[in-house]
Amino acid sequence: MLKVGLTGGIGSGKSAVASRLAGCGALVIDSDRVAREVVAPGTQGLAEIVAAFSDRVLDADGALDRAALGALVFADETARRRLEAITHPRVRARSAELAAAAAPDAIVVNDVPLLVEVGLAPTYHLVVVVQTEVATRLARLARDRGMDRAEAERRIAAQADDTQRRATADVLLTNDGSLADLHAAVDVLWRERLRPYEANLRERRPARSDHVVLAEADPTWPQQYARLAARIRHAVAPADLRIDHIGSTAVPGLAAKDVIDIQLTVPTLADADGPLAERLAAAGFPRLPGEWWDNPRPPGSGRWEKRLHGSADPGRPVHLHVRPADSPGRRYALLIRDHLRADPDQRAAYLMLKRELAASAPDSATWSTAKDPWFDEEHLRAEQWAAQTDWRP
Structure with missing residues (x-):
């Protein structure tokens, strides 16, 4: 199977790309969704988070209060790394299980917000980065998530910057235009690169051209x-x-x-x-x-x-x-x-x-x-x- 890493900063439109790829036929593994699964009530992951950060990070129903936890870790690098040591191995293990269950000719897209930050790029056949101007991201976070500007800026600053993401990008999708523009770019990527890449990989066949340009x-x-x-x-x-x-x-x-x-x-x-x-x-x-x-x-x-x-x-x-x-x-x-x-x-x-x-x-x-x-x-x-x-x- 072809393994594609998909990433982009918060508010970049990465989820829109993931949704379009799923519509094209990709198996999309959403790391955020998996991250919620591995810390659901009753899991060992949640128990370890409570042991590390106290029950202040639980809501009234005993589930993880993600906002409360975020307020603790986004401003504290040591705390964030402590949380990552609990959640990241579990997310990787569960994602690997989901990928292993895919068909041999599948194109598996791992939607990973922190792909760059945790150094996962070399584990994929291809890395797709969604890039959007910061001003546009701030506006989207305010409009779609109700996030105030200070919190949005703090979240953006806690992630890799555009230069770091571009260094890992085999494909850079710019999302400063319309949704139709983004969908068109994804469709071309699927048709002209991902599908042929998967077929070549499965057949152990190099893509080559004998013409010199x-x-x-x-x-x-x-x-x-x-x-x-x-x-x-x-x-x-x-x-x-x-x-x-x-x-x-x-x-x-x-x-x-x-x-x-x-x-x-x-x-x-x-x-x-x-x-x-x-x-x-x-x-x-x-x-x-x-x-x-x-x-x-x-x-x-x-x-x-x-x-x-x-x-x-x-x-x-x-x-x-x-x-x-x-x-x-x-x-x-x-x-x-x-x-x-x-x-x-x-x-x-x-x-x-x-x-x-x-x-x-x-x-x-x-x-x-x-x-x-x-x-x-x-x-x-x-x-x-x-x-x-x-x-x-």
């Missing part, structure tokens, strides 16, 4: 890499494997195909097979079929074997190169990246070559082989630079 340098590529790397790290845990951003998207200011190249270092090539390959596929990075290797530099010294995975997400192409620690190809990928970062002249020369090749609209295979002569020479330049600077991978 050169994109201008995107300053968010490193941030996109960081999100992907966090998912990979979560997938391969408890193994502590080195993960690197390589290729042109790792070189600031360099135009590139809009594909994030990532290198995962394993002890041996045998470690790239078996359980590790399946864990990567389950996390959204299925292996590309066939045999894969790097062209040696200099030519003629034998091919450098590797494993290559792609991304099941049609909205974020990825090449995940799995190389053993002793592979010359692993060292080469890091060397060329660092040399291009350090040498503006070679960076400019490489960009010129890329533009010339892209103009002829080659397919991926032609694109790669056409660059080989330039990289044969670049390898020599990079090795000289490495010796002069005492570079190490």
